[in-house]
Structure formats: structure tokens, C-alpha cells
Amino acid sequence: MSSFPQMRMRRLRRTEAMRALVRETQVEIGDLIYPLFVVEGSQAKQEIASMPGIYRYSNDLLPGEGEDIAKLGIPAVILFGIPEKKDEVGSSAYDPEGVIQQAIRTIKKTTPELLVVTDVCLCEYTSHGHCGVVVDGYVDNDKTLELLARTALSYAEAGADVVAPSDMMDGRVKAIRQALDKNGFQDTPILAYAAKYASAFYGPFREAAESTPQFGDRRSYQMDPPNWREALREVEQDIAEGADMVMVKPALPYLDVIRRVRDTFNYPLAAYSVSGEYAMVKAAAQQGWLDERRIVLETLTAIKRAGADIIITYYARDAARWLSSI
Numbered sequence: 001m002s003s004f005p006q007m008r009m010r011r012l013r014r015t016e017a018m019r020a021l022v023r024e025t026q027v028e029i030g031d032l033i034y035p036l037f038v039v040e041g042s043q044a045k046q047e048i049a050s051m052p053g054i055y056r057y058s059n060d061l062l063p064g065e066g067e068d069i070a071k072l073g074i075p076a077v078i079l080f081g082i083p084e085k086k087d088e089v090g091s092s093a094y095d096p097e098g099v100i101q102q103a104i105r106t107i108k109k110t111t112p113e114l115l116v117v118t119d120v121c122l123c124e125y126t127s128h129g130h131c132g133v134v135v136d137g138y139v140d141n142d143k144t145l146e147l148l149a150r151t152a153l154s155y156a157e158a159g160a161d162v163v164a165p166s167d168m169m170d171g172r173v174k175a176i177r178q179a180l181d182k183n184g185f186q187d188t189p190i191l192a193y194a195a196k197y198a199s200a201f202y203g204p205f206r207e208a209a210e211s212t213p214q215f216g217d218r219r220s221y222q223m224d225p226p227n228w229r230e231a232l233r234e235v236e237q238d239i240a241e242g243a244d245m246v247m248v249k250p251a252l253p254y255l256d257v258i259r260r261v262r263d264t265f266n267y268p269l270a271a272y273s274v275s276g277e278y279a280m281v282k283a284a285a286q287q288g289w290l291d292e293r294r295i296v297l298e299t300l301t302a303i304k305r306a307g308a309d310i311i312i313t314y315y316a317r318d319a320a321r322w323l324s325s326i
């Protein structure tokens with residue numbers, strides 16, 4: 001190995017062409033998934049106060065949004081529903097005429113090439129805002145499984161390309177896989193939110209999706225932020241239960257976890273750059289305190305470099321524009 005002065009590391013950094021030649025990590029538009037919030041009603045486009053530039057759309061506006069997203073080259077959206085009616089058991093989540101079921105049908109009709117991933121969780125649909133059935137003040141794991149399986153099946157029936165359970169109940173991937181297989185959806189893949197942490201970075205999402213728990217918090221089911229070995233066990237369990245792809249969430253504060261999952265498992269790995277990550281960057285950019293475009297592309301590159309194959313990001317549309325104009 002040569003060293004200075006024979007070796008000069010700066011030789012390969014002199015020009016953009018030279019840097020491009022030796023670049024190790026490349027974010028591509030094809031890696032990105034754009035989250036869409038869907039509300040009931042019509043002609044609704046409501047901006048989320050803590051996420052400037054991100055809206056909740058009613059079903060009739062989805063064809064236009066879907067076309068715009070597909071035209072940018074973004075391969076997939078992930079859908080979140082805000083139902084009009086919430087109850088103790090989240091019935092609107094598995095209603096065949098529910099807000100997400102309708103949204104899936106609309107998007108698949110107008111832009112069939114756009115992959116529709118559906119978040120599978122009950123928190124937007126329950127009156128108490130927890131991700132499962134509450135019994136004596138505690139989220140009951142096994143009672144929740146059947147409802148999650150019903151929800152996932154109903155999304156598959158409506159035409160979802162991928163179902164993505166985000167509730168963090170034990171055994172939900174298995175329950176969903178069984179329900180899909182029993183009903184002829186053996187070819188519908190599961191993207192498991194495998195290592196999902198109980199994070200303060202979800203704050204703006206809960207405003208967007210009206211899914212704040214009405215009592216307590218999610219720490220009895222989502223992961224404790226200090227733990228990374230436990231994340232590997234969560235991923236291992238979800239793979240054993242039949243997950244086709246796994247996810248780490250949030251992304252930026254958990255790059256070490258992304259790296260460890262990548263090094264341990266040979267499954268497609270998604271990272272979710274969550275609402276709080278978007279809000280932080282957006283707020284600072286609006287103040288003129290940082291360069292939004294450079295920060296976003298650097299962040300996405302870091303998530304990819306840590307080992308993610310797929311990135312779910314509220315910046316997907318901007319990033320697609322920026323990446324295609326480079």
C-alpha cells in the first residue's frame with residue numbers, strides 16, 4: 001500500500017466526472033416510495049400544518065396525483081387512510097367500501113403501473129387511537145391479529161400490490177400470510193415494518209392521520225429506541241413468518257440498525273424516513289438555515305449507503321425532480 005506523497009486521495013476528487021466515476025452509492029428514483037394520505041369526501045386537498053407541501057387528498061383527486069407521481073418515475077405509493085368513522089375495533093379498516101379500499105381501486109384503474117403499497121394498521125381507525133384491540137387498558141395481541149388479517153385481505157381484494165403491516169403485534173405477518181394464501185392471494189407480497197421504534201419522530205404523522213393514542217403511548221408494542229440486537233430478532237421473526245421484505249423505521253436516527261439488518265439478512269430492505277425527519281428539514285429550509293435540496297439528497301444517500309434498497313420518503317416527489325435534473 002502506498003502512502004503520501006506517492007498516494008494522494010484528492011486525485012480522484014478533482015472534477016465532477018472523476019467523482020462520478022468512483023461514486024459508491026447512488027440514489028435512484030426507482031428506490032423511492034411516496035406516502036399518500038387519503039380522506040373521505042370530495043375535492044379535498046388539505047395541507048398538513050406540520051408538514052408543509054404534504055396534503056391529505058380525497059379519492060376524486062387521486063387520479064391526478066397518481067399520474068403526476070408515476071410521470072416522475074416513482075414506482076410506488078404507500079397509502080394511509082383517515083376514515084370518517086372510528087370505533088373500538090377499527091371496522092372502517094376492513095370495510096370493503098373503506099377509504100383505502102376505494103383509493104386502491106381508483107389508483108390501480110388510472111395508473112396501473114404505479115405499485116400500491118398499503119399500510120396495515122388499526123390506529124387510524126380506532127376511537128382510542130391504538131394499533132389494536134384494547135382489553136382492560138392493554139392492547140391485546142392475539143385478538144388484534146384477526147382484524148389485521150381481515151384488513152390486509154380486504155386491501156389485497158381491492159387490488160393492493162403489497163401489504164405492509166406496521167402495528168408491531170407478534171405473529172401478524174404469519175396471520176396475514178395465512179389469510180392471503182387461503183383466499184388466493186399467495187402472490188401478494190408482505191413488506192413488514194419489522195424494526196419499528198416507539199419514536200417521537202412520528203409526531204407530524206399523527207396530526208396528518210389523526211392517530212394519536214387517546215391514552216398511554218405505543219411503547220408496549222413498538223420497539224425501545226436503545227435496542228439494536230432486538231431489532232435483528234424482530235426481523236428474524238418476521239422473515240420466519242413469511243415477510244418478503246423488511247423495514248427499519250425511522251431511518252436517519254437508526255442508520256446503524258439499517259446497516260446491521262443489511263449485513264445479517266439477504267432480504268430487500270426498506271427504510272422509512274418518517275414525518276418528523278421531513279418536518280425538521282422543511283422547517284429549517286423555510287427559515288433559510290439549510291439548503292433543502294442538498295440536505296435531502298445527502299440524507300437519502302446516507303440511508304442508501306447504510307444499506308437500504310427502498311426508501312419511503314415524503315420528499316420522493318422533490319427528490320425525483322432533483323435527481324432527474326442533475
Ligand code: PBG
Pocket residue numbers: 119121123131166167201202203204205206211218273274275276
Ligand atoms: C401506523 C403508522 C405510523 C407511521 C406509519 N404507520 C404512526 C405510528 O406508528 O404512530 C408513522 C409514519 C411517519 O411518521 O411518517 N401505525
